[in-house]
């Protein structure tokens with residue numbers, strides 16, 4: 406499995422299994438176990454997904470050695486004040502049935518995220534987490550965070566897919582040594598045009614792959630870590646079966662040209678999106 410080395414030397418798999426909306430216990434346990442069985446080593450969850458216990462059960466049931474996995478969770482913004490960030494992270498570790506997690510992210514740059522980030526620094530110092538980072542942070546937010554804290558984030562998890570490639574943001578991620586992790590690498594399955602782009606179909610045909618595999622491989626070729634989600638066993642397998650072909654530089658550039666700077670979920674910095682987010686708590 407290809408890995409990316411984070412700015413503290415920790416290696417993270419280039420592909421992982423996302424668990425957003427895999428909320429129902431039996432389904433979540435089954436899907437995470439299937440993902441582990443077919444080769445995923447990174448599992449992405451979050452306090453807000455309500456499934457950390459189920460992910461924990463699946464890890465135990467899979468029988469895999471703890472050190473072979475890379476488990477990520479995220480602190481939700483109603484847990485950012487006072488000791489809540491630290492305490493909720495400890496609860497997440499317990500729910501996941503592990504002694505430490507591999508990565509904890511600040512889920513959104515809303516509320517008292519400075520306080521929450523300092524709790525992550527403490528957990529990192531205590532070796533309860535191997536890497537810390539942020540999610541949904543635009544460059545202005547992470548530049549500011551780096552200036553006023555001890556430890557620079559190791560990862561920023563942001564929506565990234567064919568129609569929202571984040572090349573401008575990646576220049577700053579590279580400059581500050583932060584790895585780029587994509588959520589919604591398949592546009593949450595909501596943008597079917599992405600799957601039906603003539604170039605994507607042509608490349609799928611050329612390499613004997615599916616559109617989803619071309620979309621994921623395009624990001625992987627650019628060293629973007631992807632965490633596709635599916636509850637369907639065939640698709641879980643399909644999404645990780647992307648390492649037996651390589652796109653050419655010209656093909657990568659042609660796919661780059663299809664960027665529309667249009668995130669499926671809306672731009673985090675807009676008033677509309679922020680108002681929407683406030684209603685999540």
Ligand code: NAD
Nearest residue numbers: 423424425449540588589590591592593594617633634640
């Ligand atoms: P995604 O882009 O992974 O899309 C998932 C959907 O794509 C599926 O529900 C299905 O409809 C479709 N799909 C999956 N595999 C397919 C295939 N092989 N062929 C055709 N269609 C396929 O979207 P996501 O789940 O939102 O993002 C992935 C993960 O990123 C999440 O599960 C979660 O772990 C994480 N995430 C993080 C944030 C954040 O704010 N940090 C937000 C959203 C998601």
